[in-house]
Amino acid sequence: MPDGCLPPRLLNSDPEGFAWGVWHDRTPRLVAGIRDAHPYGPEQRDALDALLEEVASGMMSPLPRAAHDHDLWAGWGRERFGRPWAEAPFLWSESYFYRRLLEAVGYFGTGPWRGVDPFGHLKSAELTDPELEADLAAPADQEKLPAGERGEAKLLASLWGNRADLGFRIGRERNDARAEDLVSDDRARLWPLLGPSARVVLVADNAGRELLADLVLIDHLLEHGLAAEVHLHLKPQPYMVSDATPSDLAACVQRLASVPGTPADIAARLTRAAAGTRLRVSAHPFYCAPQPYRDTPADLAAEYAASTLTLMKGDLNYRRLTGDRAWPATTPFTTAIAPFPAPVAALRTLKSDVLTGVPAATLTALDATGPAWRTAGTHALLQLSP
């Protein structure tokens, strides 16, 4: 679909929109939490306060001249800098906020906070949370299922693992009690794509629980003749609170390895696979860029094109696939996403406004329950294109 025919982008300025709560409620809480959790000096504290103030009521300013990626963002932000945050598209400005947050805490600087993940305390708390024991026990339970059901169980665990998102939990209680509903489900079309020579890309989303379930799924694909190789794509730097970086992958594999039995066996197999060519890990800079997949750079597009299937995890990837635009929710997923060079499946729990590919009858029934189902993470989808 040509650019001019696309529906409008979702903006920060809509008081009814999901973005409104992100900027007015979640962001101040997030920044306060980061301030409280670190022995930052006045420089980092002042910079965090200034960022919050700018976001709340000010004009968007560019990165400092000395930033390594100043020029890159200056190009991307040409039409945005000097204008109010409130007027910006949600997708673009949220990405830029996380880049600015790293700047504020000196992540790329030359001081003591260089390379220190400002969300690290949340991620490590999740890996040591006693509640994680149940997730670590799941792989052994899944192995007890009939052979034909194991893959399905692991795919669903990876999909629902997306609900366990640290940023999303800020300001909310976890609510595991709600029924787990798939509003759109292409699972039956996904499995036939896989096989002994398949090359699968898994674009990860969150560290901790979700990544753990993703790793169990990857191990299953490699061990059961469903993929010859899996390419695991991670974020190159801390992003959107809990998004998985290579350090988070290392921590997750170590956590698996610390539990004797099935989890430790999975960790050992994945470590061996990564040492060879069957599991490849990468962290392309585009994964922290403010653009939709419509603007995928050529090298990454070539990787997708060379794969049998790309699994895109999570809400943010869904927003980037669909351009974070106001699509009527019945629009077919394939129509809404940018032309993608090979089969792609979105595995997402619904945590923001954009939505496509939902049958009209499902929409009517769920909308009758109120608007929360669209953004509360209680519902999910698995959509495949083409």
Ligand SMILES: O=P(O)(O)OC[C@H]1O[C@](O)(CO)[C@@H](O)[C@@H]1O
């Ligand atoms: O981790 P996920 O599934 O991408 O979800 C994170 C969601 O939370 C938010 O960060 C909330 O702002 C959204 O941008 C994003 O859609």
